[in-house]
Amino acid sequence: MRSKQLPHREETEEKALPSLPEDEIKITYIGGGAREWPPKLFRDLALCSDIEGEVALFDLDYESAQLNAEFGNWVQEQDGAVGDWTYTAVEDRAEALEGTDFVILSTQFNPAETFVHDLDIPREYGIYGAVGATIGPSGMMRMMRTVPVYREFGNAIQEHCPDAWVLNYTNPLTVATRALHEAFPDIKAIGLCHEVFHAQDMLADLVAKYYDVERPDRDEIDINVKGINHYTWVDEARWRGIDLLTIVDHHIGQGDGLREYTVEEMADEDPFVDNNQVTFELYRRFGILPAAGDRHLVEYGTWFIQGDMPEDLNRWGVKRTTSDYRAKHWNPSESEQTTDVTAWMEGETKFELAPSGEIAVDLMRTLTVGDSMKTHVNLPNTGQITGLPEGAVVETNALITPGSIKPINAGPLPRQVRNQIQTHVNNHETMIEAAFAGDIDLAFRAFLNDPQVKTLQTETAREMFAELVATEEEYLQDWNLEKSEVLAESEAFDN
Structure with a gap:
């Protein structure tokens, strides 16, 4: 067989080396x-x-x-x-x-002109949302x-x-x-959302508690993430090869693993407190671990916001974020919780140059000059969660390398959990279609299908919707309110 003649070096077209990334x-x-x-x-x-x-x-x-x-x-x-x-x-x-x-x-x-009404008006109709930032009315x-x-x-x-x-x-x-x-x-x-990090932190705490070792960093807790933002789930969790879900099982079986809280215990708690009682309850019932804070989980798992309030919410160690808190949090002069950069610069408050725990800078570094990292992100579904529609935004792990973000296949969700998530995915897609068309009646169909709203009669839901729209009309200029049949039926909205 005749060997292939290689070209002489001087006959080979010289190719330019790739450019170094811009720093x-x-x-x-x-x-x-x-x-x-x-x-x-x-x-x-x-x-x-x-x-x-x-x-x-x-x-x-x-x-x-x-x-x-x-x-x-x-x-x-x-x-x-x-x-x-x-x-x-x-x-x-x-x-x-x-x-x-x-x-x-x-x-x-401005929450004082929007978010406050989002929380207060549904409360008058008996809907006791804990956060109100993602779903519900x-x-x-x-x-x-x-x-x-x-x-x-x-x-x-x-x-x-x-x-x-x-x-x-x-x-x-x-x-x-x-x-x-x-x-x-x-x-x-x-x-990007930091809720899944809190789940990793919780698992790291359990590792330290039951193995009597130094608490591992959250990055050492390897989990398989799947779901939608604020209703994300974990079906695999490992640390040094150990199945961490077995530790969750063990913890739940201990005396303080599951408990009830009183209204008095919760009275002075921060609204962002997380006692993981809803997390453990959902894990017991569905066999898969939620990876979002309890205050978000109760809004998707509406079992927890039914009954006598605040008693039946507080018993799970969850506290409602009030409209008063939202309004004051917006105004630094009224809230100690709000970051006050002026106080730092003027020396009134001690400033510490410490990492925030967020990953935006890690991502930017990796996408430009870094090596690689794995973290959870929200991206349109291209198959990373089987059983959910393509194109719908879902939350899974992804591999980040310079110039690339690739979602990692997370597999399917259990049917019972997928059924819950599918409702919200459909509502998201309906709301996108409605907003791009300015169709207020189509938006009401998504509103009516929300699990929190389903606790009401349709006419009552219509009145609540119309009242919310009328109160916040200034912020809905892109919607065709005048042509809405739903609003025309309501006494709350005056055309």
């Missing part, structure tokens, strides 16, 4: 005047020396963006800051987006306000920075992320 990047933060998330990002960036660049802060409240820019630059001057970042408030959104590498989204309407109203805005963001990203990675933190996270992909199908957008 200077631009981050655009939409919602850059926010109280909570930007300061966390600034601290994490200051502690990361692998990437550097500029952060453009855009917010409709330009003064808040300016204040955060001042704070971000102040953080850079603190002891221990190794990152190299410049923060600028930008008044024009198009300018902020132009040429950016990463877009971070965390936006919210409160979550549905938030979807109606948010989807048109995120459709607009998707269009703007397509125009000004189509290759940018988009990290969305905004609730309702599933629907906001889905709106971005519906507006711009090629968008590189993911939804």
